Amino acid sequence: MWLSGQATGSTAPPVLAGTLDVRFTDIDVPGYGPVRTRTYNGSVPGPTLRVRGGHQLRLTQVNGLPPNAPSSGGGGHNTPHHANSFNLHTHGLHVSPSGDADNVLREFAPRTAEEAAAGVAEPQYVTSIQVPHGHPAGTYWYHPHLHGSTAEQIVGGMAGVIVVEGDVDEVPEIQAAADIVVCINELKLKDGRVPAFTSGGWTAGVPSTFTVNGTVNPTLRLRPGEVQRWRLVAATGFTALSLSLAGGDGAPTVHQIAQDGITFPRPVALDRVELAMGNRADVLVRAGVPGTYELRAPGLPGPLMTVEVAGDPVVPPMALPAVLPAGRPFLDERDITDPDADREVILHADAGVFAGAFPNAFRMLGTGATPAADPGADLTRDPAYGLFDPSFTNHTLRLGTVERWNVRTDESLPAHGHPFHLHTNPILLTHRNGVRLDPPVWHDTIGLTGGTPGDRVTFLVRYDDFTGRTIAHCHQLHHEDLGMMQSVEYVE
Incomplete structure (x- = not known):
């Protein structure tokens, strides 16, 4: 059940509080048929959450999934694992990545087999997110983001929509x-x-x-x-x-x-x-x-x-607005703190280089790339080079600064894409394949398709408001779980 109300005390923010119950559920997908899958509250997608700037989102998550299977060993953290553990990412929200907020480094584990056999209650985990006053009104979404289990859970339907209400909703035509x-x-x-x-x-x-x-x-x-x-x-x-x-x-x-x-x-x-x-x-x-x-x-x-x-026409036809309350001011190159310190990211795959069921290496190279285990050997086969290492900080990002990033894929097949997603702060796309966008466009995820050459983009980003450790990664979730991810840390 979802409860929406005013928190106790005159100065406390309004709270949207509720429960996301996660377990295997038998559902009927109209047009497909019966499905057994992991769900939020027994449905695909999960419930739509509506908040406003200044509100607090407080979610209690029940892990009613079975115990995780024992590790088969040898796979490492950049192979799928812990399919019944999860956490929560509020994708696109400009909120804290730390503590019990939008922290994708947490793990919401299920009961162990011993706990289940002993009748221990299903574990509950709380996510508490303060949405800033003045947060852009618009459409966002939530999904699990535990490294190693993200892809399997999202393609089972674990996802839901977040609507931040605000100024654009009050435009008469909208x-x-x-x-x-x-x-x-x-x-x-x-x-x-x-x-x-x-x-x-x-x-x-x-x-x-x-x-x-x-x-x-x-x-x-x-x-x-x-x-x-x-x-x-x-x-x-x-x-x-x-x-x-x-x-x-x-x-x-x-x-x-x-x-x-x-x-x-x-x-x-x-x-x-x-x-x-x-x-x-x-x-x-x-x-x-x-x-x-x-x-x-x-x-x-x-x-x-x-x-x-079909049906009776609307007379007169409904109008479209001519102008809108822009959600966020643009940045430009004059805002860059250090024009000589651009960051570069190359989304790169080495095919067939590892033994076992997952032979391909999905790497993020360029500025801050994870160091190789053996820099003097064949880097295409290196088990660490450019792959996600949770103990290594790839990018240290200082609050209040504006930086320019150049991101490209060297994927040669047009059908293969590596969308780039940075957590916590929105990014302003200014150039695609060397062509300036007029006007630029704010994103939190930018698609890059392969080709000869593959796509390249330039964006500007200001690191605002929140410190903490989080990630940047490819949002092709198969690639992310296999290591195409980096650690970022926002610092004072």
Whole structure:
């Protein structure tokens, strides 16, 4: 049960308090059938959480999963493990990464086999997050983020949406539009279950099933002349989405108003909305000609959602806003604290270099790369070079400074992507493949596709408000669990 209310005492912040109960659940996925999977509160996706700047989010999480299987040994921390442990990441929120807040270095373990046999109560863990006053209003999401179990849990449906309410919701044209969450989950199911993540080829061997709000290809209805606000959430682990409405010249028009929770200065009309794994986009969809249309993405076996435009027209047609309360001021190069100290990250994979079920090395090279175990030997086969090491700090980031990062992938296959995600602070994309964006766009996750050459981006970031240790990583979750991740520490 979810409880929303005012905390005791006149100066205490309002609190959204509730429980996320995690356990294996038998659910029915309309359009697919029965599924047994790990869920939040028995559903895919989990409950949508709505907060405002100045509120506190206090979540009690029950781990009702079975005991973790004993380690098979020899795999190391950069192979899948502890599939029934988790934690909580509030993806995109500008909140503390420390203590019991957005701390992805915690582990919420299940009971041991001995504890379960003895009837010990299922363990509970509390996440308490203070959302700052003035936090950008927009669409965010939450998911587990324990290194080694993230991919298997998210492709089972452990994800939910966070809505931060605020100024953009009070724009009259937006206030008049229906507010609709469109959470796209990518499930990896075989015989109604998520197979254990036991090999490097696991993702390719299990086709993806895509759901919108828990249903395969649901139908959404609009009247001619109606405008709806869709909160598009790519809660996908392995697949980027290039979304468009298909069905002829009369298809509803799409106007993006926010990216990754941060509102644009004005709506932008688009034919396609590009979402890497983890991205969100708020869009205003305006229906015109009656008919049946489909929300599609190239490479998917079918439509994500059917859109029916029918019924009595809205007269006069609903309007779109001309301007918006921009969610965050832009940075520019004049804000950079040290122009000669750019950071560089190269997302790099070495194929077939290790023995065992996980032969590929997914590395983050460049500035601050994890040192090699044997610098004088073959670095393509080195078991440490550029791989996640929880004891090593790859980047020390000082509060109040602005830095420029150059991030690229040297992946040669266009179908392979390495989206880059930095925790805690939003990043301002200024250049893609050497071309300046006008205007720049705030993100928390930036998609980079492979090619010859692969994508390269430049972004600016200011480290604000919060100290603590957290991570930057590839948001292709298979790669993250296998080591394409770095430790960052925000310091005074």
